[in-house]
Amino acid sequence: MGIKVRVVERKGRTFLEQLYLVEVAKGMAVTLGHFFRNILDNSRLYVRHYPEVKPEITPRWRGRHRLTRHDDGTVKCVACFMCQTNCPSHCIMIEAGERHDEKSEKMPVRFDIDLLECIYCGYCVEACPMDAIRMDTGIFSVTSDSRESMVIGLEQLLETPGGFAESDYKKGGG
Amino acid sequence: MSALDILIILLRIAFGAFVPLSFVAVLVWMERRGAAFFQDRAGPNRCNVYGIRAAGLIQNIADAIKLIFKEDVVPGHITYKFYFILAPMLVFITALLCFAVIPFADALVIGDREYIMQAVPMDIGILWFLAIVGFGVYGIILAGWSSHNKYGVLGGLRAAAQVISYEIPMGLALVSLLAVYGTVDLSAMAQYQGQLLFGFIPAWGFVLQPLGVIIFIVAAFAETNRTPFDLAEGESEIVAGYHVEYSSMKFALFFMGEYVAMFVSSALIVTLYFGSYQIPWLSTETLVAYARPVVIIIMIGLPVIGWLFGEWIKKNNRTHYYRPDDPRSRETTIYISLLWSLVAILELILLCYVIFAAGGVADRILVVLLQIGSFLLKTFLMCFVYVWVRWTLPRFRYDQLQKIGWEKMLPLALLNIFITGAIIVSFN
DSSP states (O other): OOOOOOOOOOOOHHHHHHHHHHHHHHHHHHHHHHHHHHHHEEEEOOOOOOTOOOOOTTTTOOOOOEOBTTTOOOOOOOOHHHHHHOOTOOOOOEEEEOOOOOOSSEEEEEEETTTTTTTOOOOHHHHHSSSSSOOOOOOOOOOOOOGGEEEEOOHHHHSOOOSHHHHHHHTTTT | OOHHHHHHHHHHHHHHHHHHHHHHHHHHHHHHHHHHHHHTTTOOOOOOBBBBBBTHHHHHHHHHHHHHSSSOOOOOOOSSSHHHHHHHHHHHHEEEEEGGOOOOOOEEEEEEEEEEESSSOSSSSHHHHHHHHHHHHHHHHHHHHTTTTTTHHHHHHHEEEEEEHHHHHHHHHHHHHHHHHSSSOOOHHHHHSSEEEETTOOOOOOHHOOHHHHHHHHHHHHHOTTTTTGGOOOOOTTTGGGTTTOOOOHHHHHHHHHHHHHHHHHHHHHHHOOTTTBBTTHHHHHHHTTTHHHHHHHHHHHHHHHHHHHHHHHSSSSSSSSTTTHHHHHHHHHHHHHHHHHHHHHHHHHHHIIIIITTHHHHHHHHHHHHHHHHHHHHHHHHHHHHHHHTSSOOOHHHHOOOOOOOOHHHHHHHHHHHHHHHHHOOO
């Protein structure tokens, strides 16, 4: 098995290319073509009119987090600290408490995520044994005007609805 | 000195001072929107005053307000504050002064007096330009040095080395041009270009000096520090080069100085090589003799151009996504009505001219106005070439820049002088 040798042709050594002006003219013809195409019909610009027209987000997109619930409305999270232990940026702060709804022994009484620390790697979602934390809200623009409001708590995490149908999420993220 | 003399002097100076300044706004707009269209983007198009966006020109007002109200920082480590503040002024003033000798219309003949249409009627023309434009780079060097910043010094050094290398081919290209025209006076050069070569080709500089025009344009790009020769502010290597320590209006002065320099060097390229204010095949005398038919042709042409422009506005000035009660269609109606009222006013003025004023001084003034229009249009197109080149070509590496300057442009310029000299000697 010999090594495959591919000879790459050296460009830019012929006289016309060394003259430079011909190549400049060619390049300028290309850009002028784009200019006239766009100025004569600006609907052909390759742009999304962003704040008004939102981009399409797939179910696999790792957006802002949320905590899920069982069908009967109880919190899925059992405060096992898997996500907090796995988190590479230490942005999850959980405080466990006693649980009285017969689902498990523990549940979180505090579940804070510091969105300024979070790197949206999705390790928390991977680590969760209960499928309690997900990043399927489809929220990609996380902004605020104060540091404090960037730390979101248990209520906010539970309130945020999922952005996609359950079947799509299962198909996409697994 | 009569009142008319004073009026015309004032008008000339106003033209020389304010046209480059107002072109700064147009050029910034052209650069940003042009860049966007070259790259299939939209560019700044959201800024508006009561929904009127004027194709993005309103963005300039926003930029100006931002720059004026920003903090004017003089960093504490700067030893020579005087030079630090002097530098942007020098860049701006030299750029503006260069325009003073460029003629924007043929001499206006009123009665038995002739008024040369230059801000400063001097006959040393091109020498003035070379002297002043060489001064412009002092501002850049001074800025780089007085910033007491290594990027600044590097930028200043680069600018100095570049201008020295490219002034030589530029000067040599001019030498052969001067041999052709036989004068250094820009007005005389412009008048020379009103002739016809062999009876049907306009004797413009680029026809007489095909090699010279390329050398001169390349050198002019280097002289104004524009891409592909903008090494002095290569942002990927030396941050922003000489203006790295400047903020607020001091930065704005550099910025405006750069655009004024671009406008002035476009004006000079047009004056030297593209027939100055001359309208091809219509010399000043022809225009004066046939003023009335020319005006009637313009009166027929205006509504056609207006209609085409209006259709273009209607087609492009709309929102490209669903929007209830689209504000842009309201904007379009305003534009269209403005456009047609402008056309109507112009038609009315021209009609008054044809009926009441034709002949004599009015013809002369009309020709001057037409030539100013022609000059500004050509300069505008040349500025577009500057923008066009900027968004096409990548920046040269520093050694490539020097290599092209010394090893290619200089011998070519010398060859050009030799060929031009040989032809001139053999034909005379």
